[in-house]
Amino acid sequence: MLTRIDHIGIACHDLDTTVEFYTSTYGFEVTHTEVNEEQGVREAMLRINGTSDGGSSYIQLLQPVREDSPVGKWLARNGEGVHHIAFGTADVDGDAQSIRSKGVRVLYDEPRTGSMGSRITFLHPKDCHGVLTELVTSATEH
Template identity: 35%
Template sequence: MKKVDHIGIAVKSVEEALPFYTETLGLSLLQIEEVQSQKVKVAFIDGGNIKLELLEPLDEVSPVAAFLSKRGEGIHHVAFGVNGIQERIEELKDKGVNMINEQPKPGAGGAQVAFMHPKSAHGVLYELCDKNNIKGE
């Protein structure tokens, strides 16, 4: 793991939540995009030394929709920046970690992502985020 890349925060609506981060807290919006593979709309916010990722479900079957119905708005996951995501997945599996994604999937900003199962990580949903093929990363 290179670093904590971002913290994902589940919200019912990016548009409704965004003013709290940009106006109330004075943080800068970096980008908004839809990630069809994860069925979410995301907004990245510059938190200084770390990014915050607001996650809004695009439909009722999105994993984030299930999270919201079960737990409400709040911290959803912590993402670690990695190089060589498939190798990191295999290393974790070899160490007994159950992965939600055994193959990387497309994530926000062109990154490749995979999630560890929270039952293997003391109740925390961790994401591996490989931006190795993205210019400027």
């Protein structure tokens, strides 16, 4: 069951400049940074609020580390902006299976590693009214 908006993923050309914008303009704080080589991104997580399922909602800022990564290609085509949205669940495997059975394309056969040790998968944007949609089970949930 999807129980929270886990994060909004925003693609940017320069992570440091964009982090500076989000922290100085809004007063948000960076709570985590990492490089995800598999996804081809450098990223910063800014925790915005706690959620009623015991999790959190984040802004995730993403800078591609190579042009041929999915985020790199997306950025070249669209420019900076919202790249994806993510719903949190305690059971990414079960929810992915259930959603696949409804005819929505799930991009990975098995969930992969996301931010902060989470397990993630993505739904095809063409099956989701144009929205690249991630499902995420946080490290503390799995």
